[in-house]
Amino acid sequence: MSAAADTTPHAPLDRALLLVVPAAAFMLLLFVYPFLYGLALSFDPKQGNWLANYTFFFTTDNEWPTIWTTLKLALPATLINVGLALPIAYKMRVKTRYQRWVTTILVVPITLGTVLIAEGMLTYFGPKGWLSQFLQLVHLYDGPIRLTHNYWGVLISLIVSGFPFAFLLILSYITGIDPVLARAAATLGADPKAQFRHIYLPLLAPGLAMCLCLAFVQAFSVFPSAILLGSPAGPTRVISIAAYEAAFEQYDYSLASAIAMLMGLVQLVIVAAVLALRGVFYRGPVAGGKG
């Protein structure tokens, strides 16, 4: 790929371009090649014609609904994470004594990892956990709370693991916006709401779009928490479980690749939708944004 780049007019052979070759070769070998291999494999089913895997997926009752199951978890989780992270990060953009402490506390849950969160939620939200005991103590709710082994357990775990990440990302984009721009707007009479609407939001649009995409990837590939915290046979049988079962329980790599490709396709559709949405807020390049 970089061999074609040697045709730059100024340097006949720029040796710096060679520096990018190992990384590019590595990605081609370990990312692009397996991807294409999987794509080819998905059209080469164990039996039936070349589309057999896809027809199987879309006509089997516990396979095709996994797409909706996953979207029903991933879309609300993404919107909640980004929707909560945006105002909080906006408040935290000003450098104060607390900024570093608050950001640290909010970011630490990144280290917990999905498996630890699942184990913690099973203990804490479980039928005899502290939350249930507390609610019974103050007589808010006396019945058994059901926040594990169902949809809500998985959704909560997606928020716990996804929010710190979205927050960190949006915070770094917001702090990259020059506050002088907002001050200039203020001298022209813009109140904080107008500053946000007309200065920060348009400049933030590319970063926000990136953050939405990355937060969605994270939620869409939910796997361990859907098994440990959800009910993997029923309401939280997400698409990654279907792919995993095909590959490592039925050893049908062809079908598994087909499901993996469908996952990638849904992901691409969402990314395209986010980028289209970004165009509504953001027109043309803005030089005053990130440095």
Next chain:
Amino acid sequence: MKIDQKAWFDRAWRGLLLGLMLLFVVNIGLMVAAVGTSSVARRWLGTWLPEGWTTTWYTAAWKEFQLDSVLWVTVEVVFAVVALSLLIGVPAAYTLARRNFIGKRALMLLFLLPLMVPAITYGIPLATVLYQVQLAGTIYGVILANLIPAAPFVILVMTPFIEQIDPNLESAARVFGAGTGRMFWHVLVPLLAPGILAASLLVLVRTIALFELTFLTAGPDSQTLVVALYYAVFAAGVRAPQSVDAMAMIYMAVTLVWLLIALRFVNPTQLVSRVKEHPQPVL
């Protein structure tokens, strides 16, 4: 009147945000505390606090899950991934930051895609390929799989860092006769040290927590801590829950130490873009 209403609205909004933050932090704190309490509990069934305290679960978990070998594998994988991703990522980031060439956008897309596609999507075909070349199930397969998101991550973090270093410094080094290699080691690497440190710590924390790819490519002898923890929770029925909790606490201690070290050196707000410091921030 209108001003009053506005101030009230402002205060309510601030209170709501603070409340949500507190709810989040308090519940997560209690969640971790619940796991911690359980891991030192003798017997804990439906009461506020357990009946007695013990530390035997930690030694039990250590033996039961063979944590010494699991931790050793984790250390090997994580440090190999950090070193290799820096080795191939930093030079690539340098070229992307300094040069314009045909195909640069395509190359950027190639490095961005692994972060934008769910790990399972390429993890399953990758595992298939690795099984064919008999690398899956070994520690080398795990390292290669973990490099796929790590190397692009290094490139994405390092490119803005390199962009803000004055190219004149490099020209000066060249005027004095330094070749590309010497210029790299004596000018760029010292200047990039903070960025390299930041990138490597972030890759380290991410690799410890990365589940899917390790899960798909690891064999019984090449499990990292997070995968071993998954199997422990997954098969929890046959074990005392306290011993699983003890293992979870060990896992958390390992990642937390590294994250706190990382946050000591990296301001989280500088992850994607450089902060512009201004003397008087507007409120």
